Amino acid sequence: MSAQKFLDVEGLSLDLGGARILEDISFSLEKGRYLGIIGPNGAGKSSLLKCIGRLIKNFSGRVSLEGVPLSSMSERALARRIAWVHQTGSDSLPFTVREFALMSRYPWQKAIGGETAEDRSIIDRSLETADVADIADRQLNSLSGGERQKALIAAALAQSTDILFLDEPTSFLDYRHQVETLELIERVNREQGMTVLLVTHDINLALHGADEILAIKKGRMAWKGKSSELLEEGLLEEIFDTGFKSFTSDGQLMPYVAPGGLVR
Numbered sequence: 127m128s129a130q131k132f133l134d135v136e137g138l139s140l141d142l143g144g145a146r147i148l149e150d151i152s153f154s155l156e157k158g159r160y161l162g163i164i165g166p167n168g169a170g171k172s173s174l175l176k177c178i179g180r181l182i183k184n185f186s187g188r189v190s191l192e193g194v195p196l197s198s199m200s201e202r203a204l205a206r207r208i209a210w211v212h213q214t215g216s217d218s219l220p221f222t223v224r225e226f227a228l229m230s231r232y233p234w235q236k237a238i239g240g241e242t243a244e245d246r247s248i249i250d251r252s253l254e255t256a257d258v259a260d261i262a263d264r265q266l267n268s269l270s271g272g273e274r275q276k277a278l279i280a281a282a283l284a285q286s287t288d289i290l291f292l293d294e295p296t297s298f299l300d301y302r303h304q305v306e307t308l309e310l311i312e313r314v315n316r317e318q319g320m321t322v323l324l325v326t327h328d329i330n331l332a333l334h335g336a337d338e339i340l341a342i343k344k345g346r347m348a349w350k351g352k353s354s355e356l357l358e359e360g361l362l363e364e365i366f367d368t369g370f371k372s373f374t375s376d377g378q379l380m381p382y383v384a385p386g387g388l389v390r
Contacts, residue, residue: 131193132157132321133178133289138187140170140177140345147173148185148345155338157288160315160322162332162353165342166366171325172293174342178323179208179291191289205233209282211275211292219266223258223277224249226266230285249284256280256310272303279310290314292324296331308335329362330382341365357381 131154140148148170155161163171176182178189180196189196191207199207209230219226227249228241235245253259256276266274275295282290292311296304312335315322326332332339332353339356341349348365349356356362362370362383369386 134190136188140185151347153350158319160337162336162339163325164332169342170345171342175325202233207287208289209285209287211278211282213294213297222263224262227281227284230281252280252283271298275307289321
């Protein structure tokens with residue numbers, strides 16, 4: 127028996143400014159899976175994620191969640207299912223970490239009544255999960271890039287959805303905070319069962335974190351499969367139009383890759 131579809135994308139195409147950005151993208155994803163979306167710069171990765179999450183609405187095709195078209199959902203209903211973490215780098219958020227997490231509770235709050243005990247409990251748990259409870263009262267614009275990214279993920283967790291969308295979550299981060307951010311995403315996926323869709327330009331990030339990978343090239347779906355299959359002969363070269371070399375070490379389950387032209 128085949129696995130039940132959770133998220134289903136059918137024939138998704140997008141035109142912007144008279145240019146075709148995405149062309150006939152179709153795939154499905156099971157509940158609780160972690161999908162990495164990769165491809166060259168300008169391939170349409172972020173646009174695809176925004177269409178799926180309905181941040182861009184003027185596309186053709188169909189996106190459904192457990193058989194229900196996302197186009198039929200209200201904004202509040204959609205916000206109860208999908209949480210977003212956009213690229214970090216902004217330092218213009220004049221809120222504390224806790225205030226920002228409270229704002230993410232809006233899909234569940236009544237018009238009157240304000241913060242509830244349940245809100246506080248969920249926020250506390252989310253701050254602990256993201257390891258930012260000790261900086262809960264600090265302004266977001268006072269944090270380092272890595273601290274701020276974990277705070278944004280904490281707010282997404284406080285939104286209490288079952289799907290997490292992330293667009294280049296490790297951009298602008300140093301190596302330590304890249305590792306901490308990726309470990310947090312993997313932990314949320316594995317331990318809380320959240321379905322994760324993550325756009326990244328980093329092939330190794332996708333290889334070593336995601337269950338499945340979707341490759342986009344020139345707006346079209348170039349490949350989708352298990353992460354372990356991405357290193358099949360010639361596949362990366364076909365997607366990125368350059369050669370790659372892989373490297374392994376003792377006890378390493380998955381190789382790391384680098385463009386062949388950078389290996390000396």
